Amino acid sequence: MSKEQKMQELREFAAEIRVETLKIIGSRGFGHVGGSMSLADAYAVLYGAVMKYDPKNPTWEDRDWCVLSKGHGGPVMYATLGLKGFYPVENAYQLNQPHTTFPSHTDHLMTPGVDLTTGSLGQGISEAVGAALGNRAQGRDSHTFVFVGDGEADEGQVWEAAQFAAHYKMNNLICLVDNNGRQLDGDVNVVMSHGKGIGAKFDAFGWHVIDVADGNDVEQIYDAIQEAYKVEDKPIALILNTVKGKGATFAESTGAHSSQPSKEEWDEAIKVAEENLAAVRAQKGA
Numbered sequence: 001m002s003k004e005q006k007m008q009e010l011r012e013f014a015a016e017i018r019v020e021t022l023k024i025i026g027s028r029g030f031g032h033v034g035g036s037m038s039l040a041d042a043y044a045v046l047y048g049a050v051m052k053y054d055p056k057n058p059t060w061e062d063r064d065w066c067v068l069s070k071g072h073g074g075p076v077m078y079a080t081l082g083l084k085g086f087y088p089v090e091n092a093y094q095l096n097q098p099h100t101t102f103p104s105h106t107d108h109l110m111t112p113g114v115d116l117t118t119g120s121l122g123q124g125i126s127e128a129v130g131a132a133l134g135n136r137a138q139g140r141d142s143h144t145f146v147f148v149g150d151g152e153a154d155e156g157q158v159w160e161a162a163q164f165a166a167h168y169k170m171n172n173l174i175c176l177v178d179n180n181g182r183q184l185d186g187d188v189n190v191v192m193s194h195g196k197g198i199g200a201k202f203d204a205f206g207w208h209v210i211d212v213a214d215g216n217d218v219e220q221i222y223d224a225i226q227e228a229y230k231v232e233d234k235p236i237a238l239i240l241n242t243v244k245g246k247g248a249t250f251a252e253s254t255g256a257h258s259s260q261p262s263k264e265e266w267d268e269a270i271k272v273a274e275e276n277l278a279a280v281r282a283q284k285g286a
């Protein structure tokens, strides 16, 4: 398969993930649409082209790990895992209902394929560092991928983890920063700015930093990960410049953190996402 065919496949997968993410949150009627949709392309690359995993054996020892430190984005991970066969994706249409196995924030005791439990911002990256360190100590050829939000990075614990990972030269740890410029209360730069930028902070902590100009472009994400694999003595941070709510008609322009649109707005958003999927599929061979 040529690289262009592979990228086409990933664009399709990302569009499918967006449709299912909307259906999953729509089944509950409200939720974290913004911070889920911004990550659809990165999830498509990880599970469509990069990571080693076995849907029939989610705890396979030699797998790569994926930790959603910004655990409120759970639905995008549930959509991805469902589409890859960890369970029928429709199972996730029980999001956040009583007795569900799909809580709003990711929980490894509940959902197959979720490697670690997250939701309290800042903690997931520390857990990911532990997983990566453990896998390295066991001599496993495994990478740990961890998603951190730019608002989440206000938490001091993120930087303790960053310092630790750099000190131990953990090149099997790749942090994908969802640099969408927004957090719960508004613009990151207004609520709590990262000074010279979040990439400069990771750099100062001793990480190898790769700026991904368009963090919603599967090819740019894919190329950045190939570059990350060549780094020998540092953990790697990919700064994904994304759009919060990307592809959700009612959320993309507002950058809303949590959304509770009307039934009509849900229907419209899902219809537009399905039309987008059809348009991406039509590009095959064009």
Ligand SMILES: Cc1ncc(C[n+]2csc(CCOP(=O)(O)OP(=O)(O)O)c2C)c(N)n1
Binding pocket: 034, 035, 036, 070, 072, 119, 120, 121, 122, 148, 149, 150, 151, 152, 153, 178, 180, 182, 183, 184, 185, 244
């Ligand atoms: C320790 C902690 N404090 C507060 C919250 C509530 N909370 C959930 S999401 C969020 C904003 C996170 O912003 P960001 O990381 O930028 O997420 P994104 O915009 O990518 O969705 C907050 C404050 C939490 N989950 N954990």
